[in-house]
Amino acid sequence: xxxxxxxxxxxTRAVTKKTxxxxxxxxxxxxLFFVAPFSVLFLVFYIVPILVAIYQxxxxxxxxxxxxxxxxxxxxxxxxxxxFQDDAFWASILRVLGFGVVxxxxxxxxxLLLALLLDSPLVKGKRFFRLAFFAPYAVxxxxxxxxxxFLYSPNLSxxxxxxxxxxxxxxxxxxxxxxxxxxxxxxGYNMIIIYSxxxxxxxxxxxxxxxxxxxxxxxxxxxxxxxxxxxITLTSIFSIIGTLQLLAEPQVFKSFTSAVTSTYTPNLLIYxxxxxxxxxxxxxxxxxLALLTFALSFTVLxxxxxxxx
Numbered sequence: 001x002x003x004x005x006x007x008x009x010x011x012t013r014a015v016t017k018k019t020x021x022x023x024x025x026x027x028x029x030x031x032l033f034f035v036a037p038f039s040v041l042f043l044v045f046y047i048v049p050i051l052v053a054i055y056q057x058x059x060x061x062x063x064x065x066x067x068x069x070x071x072x073x074x075x076x077x078x079x080x081x082x083x084f085q086d087d088a089f090w091a092s093i094l095r096v097l098g099f100g101v102v103x104x105x106x107x108x109x110x111x112l113l114l115a116l117l118l119d120s121p122l123v124k125g126k127r128f129f130r131l132a133f134f135a136p137y138a139v140x141x142x143x144x145x146x147x148x149x150f151l152y153s154p155n156l157s158x159x160x161x162x163x164x165x166x167x168x169x170x171x172x173x174x175x176x177x178x179x180x181x182x183x184x185x186x187x188g189y190n191m192i193i194i195y196s197x198x199x200x201x202x203x204x205x206x207x208x209x210x211x212x213x214x215x216x217x218x219x220x221x222x223x224x225x226x227x228x229x230x231x232i233t234l235t236s237i238f239s240i241i242g243t244l245q246l247l248a249e250p251q252v253f254k255s256f257t258s259a260v261t262s263t264y265t266p267n268l269l270i271y272x273x274x275x276x277x278x279x280x281x282x283x284x285x286x287x288x289l290a291l292l293t294f295a296l297s298f299t300v301l302x303x304x305x306x307x308x309x
Contacts, residue, residue: 002121004075008219011280013254013271016182031104031184039278047130048098050290053283053287054283054285056279056280056283056289057080057252057280057283057286057287058074058075058076058077058079059072059073059074059079060072060073060074060075060078060079060280061073061074061280062280069181072280075280079280079281079283079284080284080287080288082281082284083284083288086285088263088269089103089224089263089266089269089285089288091263092263092264092265092266092268092269093244093266093289093292095175095264095265096243096246096265096266097243098175098246099175099179099243099246100239100240100243100244102176102179103179103182103183103218103243103299104236104239104240104243106183107182107183107186107187107190107239108178108190108235108236108239110160110183110187111187111188111190111191111193111194111235112188112191112225112228112232114133114191114195114197115191115198115225115228116189116193116198116220116225117129118130118191118193118195118198119195119199119224119227120216121216122216130192130195133187133188133191134188134189134191134192134231135188136185136187136188137185137186137189139185141185141248141249142252144184144185145178145181145248145251145252145253145275146252148177148180148181148184149169149253149256151163152169152177153258154167154169154204155168168257169253169256169257170257170259171259174253174257174259174260177253178246178249178250178253181249181269182242182246182249186242187238190235190238190239192231192233193231193234193235194228194235197227197228197230197231197233198224198227198228201223201224201227201228205223206219209222209223211226229304233300233304233305235299237297237300237301237302238299240293240296240297240300241293241297242265244292244293244296245267245293246266246267247265247267247268247271249270250264250265250268251271266285266289267289270282270285270286270289273285
């Protein structure tokens with residue numbers, strides 16, 4: 001009587017083959033099941049609109065005679081030529097860039113300060129203050145703009161002693177009045193991102209610093225801020241994108257002041273151009289704005305990475 005005894009190598013190959021067979025039959029279906037919903041939504045609501053916008057920007061409208069029926073024909077880069085010759089578009093780009101140079105550092109500085117205060121062991125009632133700082137972000141941007149618009153208006157504001165002396169809705173200050181609204185709304189949002197990064201820092205680092213005699217201010221400056229630099233970079237990229245896409249606040253402020261025109265920001269210009277309607281030119285504006293946003297965000301990211309290295 002003989003018995004077959006499997007060697008360890010044979011048993012290992014059998015287990016490996018069985019494992020591969022099991023993973024090969026079940027894993028792809030599970031991955032597809034979880035990835036498919038996101039992939040479909042990403043394709044339909046992100047990739048397809050981008051492709052449609054690029055296609056529309058390459059078309060132009062022609063008419064047979066003065067009152068002929070308009071027809072769309074391939075125009076190549078005609079619309080882009082109009083974009084680069086449009087002074088109002090580039091003036092709006094420069095306006096929001098100036099807006100971002102001032103507003104973004106102030107907003108992120110306040111967000112970092114509030115996050116450091118929440119992370120400090122000296123502050124009590126952290127849950128309350130975390131919710132209070134984040135609460136403005138829960139207010140829709142349109143509602144926030146309407147609320148602040150009433151506060152700025154000389155005839156409607158409860159602070160008439162101030163608004164009668166300072167014209168917050170005038171041509172000189174309206175951009176910074178909008179900046180105040182954006183800052184009020186998004187400081188809490190950026191604070192949460194930075195505060196989450198602070199919570200991920202091991203407490204052993206703080207304990208070692210305290211044993212060396214470091215104060216809370218020294219720990220914040222030398223340990224916390226350098227370690228949350230990636231979070232600050234992330235919020236900076238988000239803020240740059242949001243600045244170039246500024247729409248809701250100036251759109252609302254148009255009803256409060258004539259200083260905000262339909263070409264005040266790039267997105268307002270695109271919206272008004274598409275409403276004419278001139279969809280092809282609006283698409284070209286959108287493509288150029290997207291490329292500028294990508295270039296600026298990529299540049300900031302590379303500069304921050306170079307400083308980190």
